Amino acid sequence: MAQLPTVAIIGRPNVGKSTLFNRLVGKRLALVDDRPGVTRDRREGEAHLLGLDFRVIDTAGYEDEDAQSLPGRMRQQTEAAVRQADVALFLIDARAGIVPLDEEIARWLRGSTTPVVLVANKAEGRAGEGGVIESLALGFGDPVQLSAEHGEGLADLFEALLPHLERDDEPAPEPDAEDPAAPLKLAIVGRPNAGKSTLINRMLGEDRLITGPEAGITRDSIAIDWEWQGRQVRLIDTAGMRKRAQVQDKLEKLAVADALHAVDFAEVVVLLLDATRGLEAQDLKIADRVLQEGRALMIALNKWDVAENASALFNGVRAALDEGLAQVRGVPLLTVSAVTGKGIDALIEAGFATREAWSRRVPTGELNRWFERAVEANPPPAPGGKRIKLRYVTQAKTRPPGFVLFGTRVDQLPESYQRYLVNGIRRELGFGAVPVRLTLRAPKNPFSK
The missing domain is CATH 3.40.50.300 (P-loop containing nucleotide triphosphate hydrolases)
Structure with missing residues (x-):
């Protein structure tokens, strides 16, 4: 029997990782408590999501601690789990919004070669809207919005995971077109x-x-x-x-x-x-x-x-x-x-x-290393004396390749600069002369109204 693909759940303490783990495996294998840091070791289980089967790893809350301390050793376990996974689910608490530790985890994940799916947990109701909007600045595209506790949003999670977990040995109506053996x-x-x-x-x-x-x-x-x-x-x-x-x-x-x-x-x-x-x-x-x-x-x-x-x-x-x-x-x-x-x-x-x-997909870390070099070599203009700040870029799709650029005042980014970035993506990241889509996104202030 073929080995199941692996999904690692990562996030800071108390964002609902173990609740999501229990929801996916259908059993209460992981301890769930309001106190942060309840999960110390990696827990693994066989998950079933709308017909999609995979191995899921519940990791300890990622903390900024010395590597020799208990939280530091927990973090090392988490990093090892992500390296071994086919895809990482990066959980944030939509109600609490983005905090500095979320941003630190995002920086580390952008340097990893493991694909990342951003998940905004506790997104039910209006209380999570601000956190969902803030999460766009993390550089992983639109988050999957769900409530692990109430089981809402699991169909969206299925759609986000499917491209990363489909295997060639599974029956499918059409061969995976990104598989070189496909017609x-x-x-x-x-x-x-x-x-x-x-x-x-x-x-x-x-x-x-x-x-x-x-x-x-x-x-x-x-x-x-x-x-x-x-x-x-x-x-x-x-x-x-x-x-x-x-x-x-x-x-x-x-x-x-x-x-x-x-x-x-x-x-x-x-x-x-x-x-x-x-x-x-x-x-x-x-x-x-x-x-x-x-x-x-x-x-x-x-x-x-x-x-x-x-x-x-x-x-x-x-x-x-x-x-x-x-x-x-x-x-x-x-x-x-x-x-x-x-x-x-x-x-x-x-x-x-x-x-x-x-069909090419560039790892987020490689993409953002190129992006930093490109912006350093040719900084964006400053219309009206106010500089446009470009934060991150992420690849949202393939076939054709589509990228999302996050930053402030990007609505004023000239067409010529957008062409500069697209041409650089083609020339330096192996896309040749295929059509490349670039979408600009600026996080909105949820309190602007």
């Missing part, structure tokens, strides 16, 4: 007659799709499972996308809508260009739409075997892409020939590498 969902889009179906037929080694010189032969998006060098690929051929004014026929309107729908289900989208026609405005619109949908984008110049002035053409398309897609510079540009098959292996290899970047 690469690759959609091929482009203007009519760019050679999309011909390219897929060449990949498959058979005439699986109808092809012909008439534009618009492919009406539906067709998904085909294929194996490339021992790796699984799900190819999605789509109807050609024309300018809106040219989409008159109702069937073709449905086909374009279907192509856009296919983009939603893809991980990596290849925009196929006709090398004999170069890059046109419609190609940039299609590319922009793919990026807006948050998909990883690659550009492939087809019919390269018959292209004239190949070097000048390639450099011209590269320059036009960097100018027309300024929000994501350096989108992979490859050359292929659907007729001869040249360049297809490089295209698929690049697709897997691009998906890996699109």
